[in-house]
Amino acid sequence: MRLKGKVAIITGAANGMGAEEAKLFAKEGAKVVATDFNEAKLLEVEAEIKAAGGEITAIKQNVISEDEWKAVVAKTIELYGKVDILVNNAGVASPNSFANMEMDEWNAVMDINLNGCVLGMKYCIPEMKKAGGGSVINISSIGGIVGMAGSSPYTAAKGALRALSKSAAVEYGKDKIRVNSLHPGIIVTPMTAQSMEVAMPYYELHTQLPYFGQPEDIAYGVVFLASDESKFMTGAELVIDGGWTAL
Secondary structure, X not given: OOOOOOEEEEOOOOOHHHHHHHHHHHHOOOEEEEEEOOHHHHHHHHHHHHHOOOEEXXXXXXXXXXXXXXXXXXXXXXXXXXXXXXXXXXXXXXXXXXXXXXXXXXXHHHHHHHHHHHHXXXXXXXXXXXXXXXXXXXXXXXXXXXXXXXXXXXXXXXXXXXXXXXXXXXXXXXXXXXXXXXXXXXXXXXXXXXXXXXXXXXXXXXXXXXXXXXXXXXXXXXXXXXXXXXXXXXXXXXXXXXXXXXX
């Protein structure tokens, strides 16, 4: 019950890391507002958590819609009275180089991977101030720390999210609001399935452990950053990458 009494909004919670985060948060006592654009899969996660005795509300959300962010936060306040934790987990992959893509594609990747997180913080941080503090966890990537060929828009967005997290940590630290970024390596999820088919030798070369990460490996790190166990940690990067960035 490391998150007992806390209210958390988790985006991208229908699959992969987001779904595991929602499940572990509920198990640890949090009241979870889980959002995703994939409503059918999100409702499956909601049903599983409720069956296990957890408290969760599922809301369909497009994270790049400012109006939908307003609605999600308003519903959270209506149901639970506050926001303690925001996990900006929603994101999309983009195995492409900026030299080979149209600007519409570039902007779409930046919108979901960066601007959706900006909107989440814009509307959750004021509620955290009212609650006397909070924790924001921005799910970035090792691509936000080191270069990754063929993923220009993705790495640009994740690198910007890393820097934004540090800036927000400085700006809101006096309000007892902590902002940290988490940087996964290769995690076995539906989003990575396609790239793993074509880049397996590259992934194996860079991952120093003899196995790839699972969604729960990230969920444990997110719970730590959300809990009071990390109360003196802000503006930091939690890297969970199987040794990729140790090279």
